[in-house]
Amino acid sequence: MTVNDDSFTNWKNREEIAESMIPIIGKLHRERDVTVLVHSRSLVNKSVVSILKTHRFARQIAGEELSVTETLPFLQALTTLDLGPSQIDIGMLAATYKCDDRGLSVEAFTAEAVAGATGANKIECREGRDVVLYGFGRIGRLVARLLIEKSGSGNGLRLRAIVVRGGGDQDIVKRASLLRRDSIHGQFQGTITVDEATDTILANGNEIKVIYANDPSEIDYTAYGIKNAILIDNTGKWRDRAGLSEHLRPGIDKVVLTAPGKGDVPNIVHGVNHDTIKPDEQILSCASCTTNAIVPPLKAMDDEYGVLRGHVETVHSFTNDQNLLDNYHKADRRGRSAPLNMVITETGAASAVAKALPDLKAPITGSSIRVPVPDVSIAILSLRLGRETTREEVLDYLRNVSLTSPLKRQIDFTTAPDAVSSDFIGSRHASIVDAGATKVDGDNAILYLWYDNEFGYSCQVIRVVQHVSGVEYPTYPAPLA
Template identity: 30%
Template sequence: MAVRVAINGFGRIGRSVLRAALSDGAGDVEIVAVNDIAKPEMAAYLFEYDSTFGPWKGSVALENGALVIDGVRIRLTGARDLASLDLSDIDIVMECTGLGGERSFAEAGLRAGAKRVLVSGPSDTADFTVVLGANDEKLGPEHRIVSNASCTTNALAPLVRLVEAEWGVETGWMTTIHCYTGSQPTIDAPGAEYARSRAAALSMVPTTTSAQRLLDVVLPGIAGRIEGAAVRVPVASVSAVDLTVMTRARPDVATVNAALAAAGGVIGRTDRPLVSSDLRARPESIVMALPETRVTSGGLLRLFGWYDNEWGFANRMLDVAARMGSL
């Protein structure tokens, strides 16, 4: 029986989740409801016409309070307070508003009658933070509010777990080369941080990333061994992880690439000389660029991987929802 899911917040991740579910098949997940405060006509328009992924190739319509995509009816509501809705038929609310880091906000799905909530971002107050390929074996039925961490953490943590298991991690540094997001202005505008107040599409912006902190949460056994930072760059989609680590064992490039190629699951790989736009809409959490692997004479291991920070993360939301529904 399919896991019945409602999406709260029909922004970049919410729409990407629905597109991924209807494009590639969501397996045991059925999206049955969407709640967003935007006008229904705007919600339908932004789903149908997407500047990153292109126009939807099928049909999109509004009919009697429902968003109908290729004949699939999805009830559409516009409640500002999710708890005011009746979600007693919903197994999991995907909390995609960007406000779900606050437990009181995330709990609105439970108050509406849904069984569990999956937050599409970091949350210090969630019952559990999960990353597929890193710590998902610890996800249990007692976890009612679950954080899916961040897109960068989903890319980084499975890779670090693999390196730790194969060769041992002594210490390391991660830089995420990250596309700009809606949190940045299109033109210079006052904000909480100086650099991130600058026009997103005109400059590379050095800033912080939550991935380093969340890595310690997801993989506590290596807490404190890897630090990291971000550089936001003027592209609209597809980001990268550049990871340099000192390992206890000293593998050569061929050995490392063989392990990366064999990893499978959420870790993809390519042996082609690709650029970021080539990785758009790849569903893996990270796609390792094998030609970029390096090992210095002193034993530093450098790994480079691409990740579609919207599409890959949206696919992990579907995967985790299916996992939660099976517990």
């Protein structure tokens, strides 16, 4: 047998193992609300090839490929435990097991590592929390996809309704079609049917009422059986507390804005300051996509090196706020054709840093250029550090942050030499550190941070909603502090 034959046989063996993992992962998710991860990447509803690719990606951040032969025993060990709702990273289990010198069996080590999710310690499945989407544009539809994907056992977040303005004949059919097909993010993973008579979309078994209204004051959500719901405002029409409070109608308990909040509205970047949300807070903002991209790595760098000052330059994909062809726009330059020009514009991300990181005293400035790509942006973060360092030290530190720290769901890391923007479409992280582009000279560091300004941001929104709803389940093994 040739070497190539050996490689092919090895691949087929790994395919078989990955195939055997799928029903285990699905059953854990469906029956126990357990999400199986590999280095913060979910394996739920993934194909055989996707599972293998997720394992292979570990080489980008951990330095070596992770094999399904290494993780399968830990997955099998999970099936023997009395697990409650949780997220369990079998990639981290395999990695930490390698470093453990106590001679424990896989079963014993796994039981110890996830003890907080088992037996008397486990969280009991809660009654599902209703969610309403107000607006159904780019972010609204991606948030809807994520809510449907994460419905799991039915005990988490439940998308109950979407509020839009009436758009004429076949309005609901057209909106369902936009949910089903997306030019950037591809096909919806599942089935969608429409009942025009009752204004209902049925997506993967989730019954979603489409409510037509021109203003929040027109709606009594309890009339639709909705109670104690979290409303996600995707319109950006109201940004201050007074405006957003108009959503606090019967049936709505909290309002989450998918844009920077104004005045005293808390701007939340999950992973950084979500634990500061007061239990009785009813109005909050998830800040902007760019704020979510820069704040986690900025915090990580400040924690380790101290940051004296910084500047962020964002090269941002164009958005629906711009014009396809030259036409009037109330903002400077944004009236010029988005697909044909680079457009200098402002960003509020730098000033928003102070709200998310109040302990950071360093002045941060920022500017932005919109460019002719439909999705994925890059933030170039130039920092003056509190001490001198080296490029190797910074990269090792950020790689470890992406693997083991509490920010590992926000910060990703790539060493791919040919990485370009389209490679990061669908990334679930707030930002991805590009190792090859990183520059360090003494106390100056320049980080290049890719981010899917649509999907990655939507994932951050969902994490905030999960946190305030009480269905943000703990992750095991626990991230290192």
